[in-house]
Ligand code: ADP
């Protein structure tokens with residue numbers, strides 16, 4: 001809810017996400033799809049729109065779309081149709097894009113969001129359809145010419161359209177993160193927004209709470225989740241201001257200017273395209289075998305919601321911790337390898353605390369972690385079996401991050417093995433107490449607070465290597481006596 005000059009307003013958002021399908025070949029040709037190849041080296045005559053070329057559907061891309069639909073708990077339409085969406089653009093050589101319109105391959109579904117207050121919000125999915133991507137115009141290669149790169153032309157996209165169920169930039173951010181997480185778990189889209197594998201258009205309108213939907217503006221192609229959230233917040237406030245000043249919101253397509261944090265008009269509804277959709281005469285309707293769909297369903301991997309529930313029941317983690325650990329598939333796998341046969345809460349704390357901190361500082365994802373799950377597990381074992389203290393484990397971990405060495409090797413090389421020899425610890429305690437006779441007397445006279453000071457001195461005298469439990473036990477005895 002946004003407080004305007006004249007009262008409360010509700011923001012209404014529906015997102016259209018273009019997710020590039022993970023597939024070696026394009027949707028209707030055998031050309032390769034790898035990112036970053038030399039321009040125009042991954043183009044078949046079909047992608048280049050040569051006359052007389054015929055599209056042939058890539059079965060794997062359909063499987064990926066069906067898998068995604070099932071992962072979004074959506075209806076799979078056993079009969080769907082590819083249509084031509086006609087428009088002219090220099091990077092669209094055929095003059096039309098093959099897409100789906102009235103009969104998409106996937107119908108209604110849903111995504112659940114874990115809200116910060118602990119509740120769950122269900123966001124409706126209107127549809128998911130398959131379509132071809134366009135090529136790319138390169139404006140920065142020549143001062144007065146534009147080049148066209150057709151490598152991307154014909155690559156399979158899934159357009160995933162949400163219901164207008166989202167109510168703030170923050171919710172839109174949660175939705176995109178969750179959707180991306182599901183796609184990555186499924187292995188149907190890598191979700192990489194910088195490389196353009198996941199692109200988002202945000203439809204935004206405002207209304208008085210409970211009123212019918214207001215007129216929306218569509219913000220095109222925002223390329224990071226943070227920018228989507230910013231663009232929505234800016235756009236909602238802009239619309240509120242327009243209405244509060246007596247104007248009306250004009251249905252428009254707008255662009256987000258990330259440098260200035262504002263949206264500005266790109267085209268109005270009057271200039272909106274008429275795409276003259278019609279079924280592509282080169283392609284038969286897409287008819288799916290229900291058994292094939294069921295086989296895909298049976299092979300679905302465990303998805304984030306299910307994994308979160310399992311982490312809570314199997315490892316006894318809190319909803320928050322489980323949510324953090326399952327958000328990225330790689331993190332969940334890493335955690336499970338660390339937690340195997342170990343105290344799960346301890347494993348979770350190391351992963352979310354020290355490891356995340358180190359990865360953050362290094363600016364790398366967990367798949368590039370300098371410390372493997374096996375190494376972190378071995379470190380936890382060294383603490384559990386008393387080889388090193390929890391305090392020194394932090395130093396060992398820092399060294400593991402720096403050198404990727406095994407914890408046992410670091411402990412040996414640096415002589416960090418914990419002192420568990422009680423006579424050596426006793427000797428250290430005696431030295432400390434002898435040098436602090438005044439404080440010992442104060443303690444014995446009732447200043448209990450000094451206890452921590454003595455522990456600190458003993459740990460210092462042993463370079464932090466004394467077993468803390470033994471120190472406690474022996475120190476208490478000495479101070480009492
Ligand atoms: P189009 O084909 O013009 O893009 P759609 O009806 O397919 O239009 O809607 C596209 C997106 O806009 C969907 O995500 C939908 O939820 C969202 N949407 C529709 N009406 C509104 C509205 N009044 N405010 C915000 N979002 C809306």
Ligand code: MG
Nearest residue numbers: 016201203218
């Ligand atoms: Mg649209």
